[in-house]
Amino acid sequence: MKKLSPFKKNTGLLIRIDDIAAHMKWDLIQKCEILFDELNIKPLLGVIPNNKDEEFLKYEKKDDFWHKVRVWQSKGWEISMHGFDHVYNSDTMKKDFFGYGGKSEFYGHSLDHQKKRIEEGLKIFKKEKVNVRSFFAPNHTYDLNTFKALKANGIDYVIDGYGLKPYSEFQINFIPQLFYKEIMLPFGIQSTQVHLNYMSNENFLNFVSFIKKNSSKIINFDKAIENIDNNILSKLSRVTIEKSLKLIRLF
Numbered sequence: 001m002k003k004l005s006p007f008k009k010n011t012g013l014l015i016r017i018d019d020i021a022a023h024m025k026w027d028l029i030q031k032c033e034i035l036f037d038e039l040n041i042k043p044l045l046g047v048i049p050n051n052k053d054e055e056f057l058k059y060e061k062k063d064d065f066w067h068k069v070r071v072w073q074s075k076g077w078e079i080s081m082h083g084f085d086h087v088y089n090s091d092t093m094k095k096d097f098f099g100y101g102g103k104s105e106f107y108g109h110s111l112d113h114q115k116k117r118i119e120e121g122l123k124i125f126k127k128e129k130v131n132v133r134s135f136f137a138p139n140h141t142y143d144l145n146t147f148k149a150l151k152a153n154g155i156d157y158v159i160d161g162y163g164l165k166p167y168s169e170f171q172i173n174f175i176p177q178l179f180y181k182e183i184m185l186p187f188g189i190q191s192t193q194v195h196l197n198y199m200s201n202e203n204f205l206n207f208v209s210f211i212k213k214n215s216s217k218i219i220n221f222d223k224a225i226e227n228i229d230n231n232i233l234s235k236l237s238r239v240t241i242e243k244s245l246k247l248i249r250l251f
């Protein structure tokens with residue numbers, strides 16, 4: 001096998017697509033599928049196992065949704081659990097783990113409650129014969145119980161967090177997700193967040209050209225978790241990035 005330079009080995013972007021459910025903008029995910037197949041890109045899809053979010057329920061519904069998820073899985077796309085029903089029922093008052101603030105489906109609930117929701121979600125995936133090994137919460141909002149609840153349910157990966165590279169904390173591996181827009185950093189391994197439901201035609205065209213331009217740097221989930229980096233330098237860089245991004249969000 002060809003040896004990659006350390007620089008290349010440590011640079012990559014995982015495409016995380018949020019809010020995948022029976023009700024969504026199907027025309028856009030279908031366009032993505034054609035594009036990804038063409039460029040051999042394997043994204044990570046955040047599937048809501050029991051979607052009850054009213055904002056999404058207004059979109060077109062596909063009855064063979066879970067069949068579609070299995071097809072994506074068979075293509076090597078990573079299926080991730082994105083909350084349980086995507087309904088916010090607590091307010092973080094900016095005290096959530098990553099300090100994003102806003103409403104949450106998980107933050108502030110008891111460990112038992114959070115464990116149950118994750119367990120129920122995983123049951124649905126199992127019934128539908130879909131394998132899941134990662135999670136990300138709606139609105140990026142977690143507390144320490146969320147990580148304990150994930151761990152108790154055998155989930156080791158969270159697609160969120162600050163940093164230039166995947167790292168582990170509380171026995172959970174985090175793949176950082178830094179920006180609202182698609183941005184390719186010159187160094188590091190992160191994930192995007194892509195919300196097809198909120199995209200205008202123009203947004204979507206920009207997304208397509210971003211993907212085409214950066215396709216050689218786009219990696220799959222397995223590649224992203226290949227080298228979890230816990231050395232002291234990356235810990236320091238995490239703290240700096242967290243501070244600067246929180247500052248930027250204030251303006």
Ligand SMILES: [Zn+2]
Nearest residue numbers: 018019138139
């Ligand atoms: Zn979401």
